[in-house]
Each structure stands twice: as structure tokens, then as C-alpha cells.
């Protein structure tokens with residue numbers, strides 16, 4: 487392969503659409519980004535306009551290509567990564583969406599989930615999909631659309647409707663309706679996909695009243711997803727890689743071996759551990775999901791998510807006016823030697839894994855007359871590391887119960903991973919090195935790598951593992967006894983938040 491080979495990654499996230507041109511070494515050659523408007527029709531509901539998802543994504547791809555100074559013919563392949571679970575339903579003949587996309591954060595399907603739990607389906611669903619029954623996943627969002635949109639069920643039964651997560655919707659548009667496909671890592675987030683057999687779960691489809699004609703065809707994450715129509719980027723380009731954003735980040739962090747873990751510190755935090763071909767159900771509050779697959783060979787990951795990660799810093803900025811920009815939090819927090827006994831549990835919307843306490847609410851405890859806003863900022867920052875430590879502890883327990891080696895390092899990315907104070911405290915609590923890579927755009931990089939493998943730009947994952955390099959390593963400096971004391975204080979604070 488010539489060294490002037492490039493890959494284009496489309497990264498469709500919750501708050502923005504981004505496109506990045508990478509060179510063969512994984513260096514960013516050009517990047518374009520556009521905000522995506524959020525729609526909140528009623529409390530707990532979150533929607534996106536599917537046409538804006540498509541238009542912003544296309545426009546950033548065109549911009550990134552233009553800025554790169556390359557011609558489309560110099561791009562070897564296109565990779566797609568996306569916000570997961572978000573549900574789109576469209577008409578196969580007109581290509582028009584029937585409704586806004588229902589976003590992963592949307593809670594409208596909670597009553598349907600409660601009914602499934604009450605009817606005793608939890609174990610059956612977890613056994614096949616690896617998931618807990620929750621409105622977060624696509625299944626009950628799709629069920630809601632089919633039940634509430636006039637004529638939708640009839641159209642679906644006539645085979646005229648297409649359901650897709652955001653990757654499917656983008657591919658449908660990029661190929662001008664030639665492909666209705668998805669990859670295993672996105673299918674795994676629908677709560678309709680049997681991740682043991684790598685196939686849609688017909689029994690579950692029947693239970694939820696979902697006609698199989700609406701479903702996309704499922705492929706390995708690195709495979710032929712069709713061609714971008716020449717009308718869009720000036721040439722026909724192969725789409726060779728597709729993965730949900732968190733699985734793409736696991737891939738982009740080169741976590742190819744069982745036991746390797748990455749944590750993405752964005753608005754929330756998403757921690758994934760590669761578990762290889764072995765399907766394991768967590769005994770410690772995590773979910774099992776498909777990792778990106780480069781062949782028909784199944785690959786799994788354990789996943790835990792923290793609902794409020796970097797968002798606690800946004801709250802300091804927008805809710806408390808304690809800082810001007812998110813980056814200011816480091817100086818403020820560093821102006822005091824520690825949090826002075828203050829503990830913050832940012833359970834603004836309940837607590838996710840491993841606690842699963844939807845009713846919990848945020849608390850700040852340990853305030854004295856000497857407490858300043860700096861102590862609160864430090865406690866807020868530390869809460870991100872505490873929550874992530876609880877996830878890693880759960881993963882370590884699962885790994886240990888499965889007879890795996892102890893976790894030896896954590897790879898990090900996402901907006902808040904630039905914060906050195908946070909990363910050092912994370913390493914101190916965990917007692918293992920925290921590694922921040924040179925390229926922190928690991929989500930897009932993962933999609934580019936998946937596409938590059940399919941296009942023959944890279945021979946195998948060993949070659950990709952060589953490209954991954956740390957920019958900085960944070961080594962633990964705190965004694966283990968002190969770290970455990972900290973975690974006990976955190977556990978105590980969580981008990982207070984869940985009792986509130």
C-alpha cells in the first residue's frame with residue numbers, strides 16, 4: 487500500500503457530527519465538525535431530526551475532504567461510527583423518516599420495560615442479548631414508534647418500513663437506498679439481537695410485536711457495507727468499517743486482547759473490557775455486548791456506563807457559575823491540596839452501572855465552615871474517578887471470577903481525559919497505570935482502522951497495535967491503604983445518595 491493512503495471516518499455523536507481524514511499512521515489530516523440540535527418534546531424525551539443527522543454528517547464529510555486537499559480517489563475507504571441505540575424508522579420507497587429519531591437518552595419506553603420486567607422476561611432477555619431490560623436500548627423505542635405512529639404497523643407488515651440505528655440510516659443515505667445494513671456492535675444495542683448466535687432473536691421480535699421485515703442485515707464491523715454514491719463526495723468510495731462509538735473506541739485504543747480496558751471520559755463515561763470470543767454474563771452489574779468484529783468470529787466486551795462524567799464539570803460551569811470554561815476546573819481544583827473531606831455523588835439522573843439506582847439523586851456531603859468552591863470543584867472532578875473505579879472494580883471481579891489475569895492498565899480518551907489532575911487521581915485510586923494515547927480521537931480512529939482492514943490498507947490487528955502509542959502515562963503514587971479508604975468514603979457517600 488502506498489504511504490499516501492488515507493481513510494475517512496464519519497463520527498456521528500449525540501451532540502455533533504464530525505468527519506476526520508486520517509493518514510495511514512493514524513495521524514489526523516483534517517477534521518470538520520457541526521453541532522446537532524437536541525429536541526426535547528416533553529420531560530424525559532430526547533429526539534434528533536434524522537434529516538439533520540444525515541445533512542450535518544454529509545456536510546462535515548465534504549468539508550473534511552475539502553480541507554484535506556485530497557481528491558476522493560485518494561481515500562481508500564470510509565468508516566462509520568455513531569451514537570448507539572438511537573432509533574430511526576423510515577419509508578423504504580420514499581426514504582423519508584416517519585418520525586424524529588428517538589435518542590438513547592430518551593426514557594419514554596420505561597413503562598414498556600417495566601411491563602417486560604414484571605412479566606418475568608429479564609433472565610431470558612439477558613441470556614440472549616447480554617443486556618438488562620432498559621428504555622436505553624432500541625427495542626422498546628421501536629415498539630413505541632410502531633404503536634404510536636398511525637399506519638406504521640401496517641406499512642411495516644407490508645415490508646415498506648426500515649428500522650435502523652444511526653449507522654444504518656447514514657449508510658442508507660450514503661448508498662442512496664442501495665443498502666439496509668448494520669454491524670454486530672450496533673445490532674447488539676437494540677435488545678433484539680442474540681449476541682450468542684449473531685442473529686436477530688425471532689422469539690424476542692414476536693414478544694415485542696416487531697416484524698422482521700423492518701430489520702437491517704447484520705454484518706461484521708469490518709466488511710463490505712456498500713459504496714458511497716459518487717454524488718456525495720465526488721467518487722464512489724467503499725464503506726468498509728462500521729461500529730457503535732464505544733466499541734469503535736475500544737478498537738481505536740487497540741484493546742484487542744482479552745482483559746484490555748478503555749474508559750471514555752465524555753459527558754458520561756463508558757468503560758469497556760475486551761473479553762474475546764468468550765460470552766460472559768456479569769455477576770457485578772455490567773452488561774455484555776458485542777465488540778467490533780473483523781470477521782464472522784464473535785468478539786465480546788463487558789461494558790459499564792456512568793451517566794454523569796464530564797457533565798459534572800458542565801454543571802460547575804453552567805449551574806454554579808464556578809468556572810468559565812471546562813478547562814478552568816483543573817486550576818480551581820488544584821488550588822486546594824484535597825477536597826477537604828467533601829464528597830460529591832453526581833447522581834443527577836440516578837446512578838448507572840454498577841449501582842443501577844434510577845431514583846438516586848445528587849449529594850454533596852462533608853461540608854464544613856472551611857469548605858470553599860475549590861473543594862467542591864475538586865470533589866466534582868474526583869467523583870468522575872470514583873465512579874470509574876467502581877466500574878473497573880466490577881470488571882476486575884468479573885474477570886477474576888472467569889479466571890482471567892488481573893487488569894494491568896487503563897487506556898483513556900474523551901474530552902475530560904485531558905485533565906491531568908483527574909487522570910492522576912484515577913491512577914491513584916485504581917493502583918494501575920492510566921495511559922492516554924497520542925491520538926485521542928480513538929472513536930473515529932477505530933472506525934477508520936476497521937475500514938482500513940477491509941480495504942487491505944492494514945494486514946491485521948497486530949499492525950494496528952504497533953501504531954497505538956501513549957502520549958502520557960499516569961502512574962499510581964498513592965498507597966493502596968489510602969486508596970481503599972477513599973473508596974470506602976465513596977461507597978458511604980453512594981449509600982447516602984441512594985437513601986436520599
Ligand SMILES: Nc1ncnc2c1ncn2[C@@H]1O[C@H](COP(=O)(O)OP(=O)(O)O)[C@@H](O)[C@H]1O
Pocket residue numbers: 499501751752753754795796797798799800812813814815816900901902903904905
Ligand atoms: N479540562 C477538562 N477537565 C474536565 N472535564 C473536561 C475538560 N474539558 C472538557 N471536559 C468535559 O468533557 C466533556 C466533553 O467531552 P467529549 O468527549 O467531547 O464529550 P461527548 O462526546 O459526550 O460530547 C464535557 O462534559 C466537558 O465538561
Ligand SMILES: O=P(O)(O)OC[C@H](O)CO
Pocket residue numbers: 498499500501568569570571590730731732752753
Ligand atoms: O455520542 P456519545 O459519545 O454521547 O455516545 C453515546 C453512546 O453511544 C450511547 O450509548
